[in-house]
Amino acid sequence: MSVRFTQCCPTCGRRIQIQTTLLGRTVACQHCRAEFVAQLDSEQEAPVVNAPASSVEPDPLMARVDALLAQSSQDAAVRS
Template sequence: MTLRFGQSCPTCGRRIEVRLELLGRSVACPHCHAEFIASERQTPQPSSDEALMDRVERALRRSGAVVPVK
C-alpha cells in the first residue's frame, strides 16, 4: 500500500496525487511538468468563520485600524 495525499499544482491548479514519501521534496506536476515542493497543507481550506475573520482582519489592517503588535 502506498500512502498518497492530494494537492493542487501551484502552476496549473490541477489536482494531483503525491506519494507521501515525497512530502517536503521537489516533485514535478504530471500535467504541466512544473516543479514544486510537495506540501500537504499548501492549499488549506479554513472554515467559513475563519475565512471571514481573516478577510475582516485584512481589511482592517489595510484601513490602518489595526496595528500588528509584532
C-alpha cells in the same frame, strides 16, 4: 501499497496525487511538468490509502469517489 495525498499544482491548478514519502521534496506536476515542493496545505483532504496503482492520469472525480469509499469502509470496520 502506498499512501498518497492530493495537492493542487501551483502552476496549472490541477490536482495531483503525491506519495506522502515525497513530502518536503521537489516533485513534478503530472500535467504541466512544473516542479514544486510537495506539502500539505489547509485545503488538503485526508490521505487516500489504497489509491489505484495506475499509470494513467487520475481522474479527480474518481479520486474523490475512491476517498469516500475508503472512508465509508473504514467507518464500517470501526462499527463492526
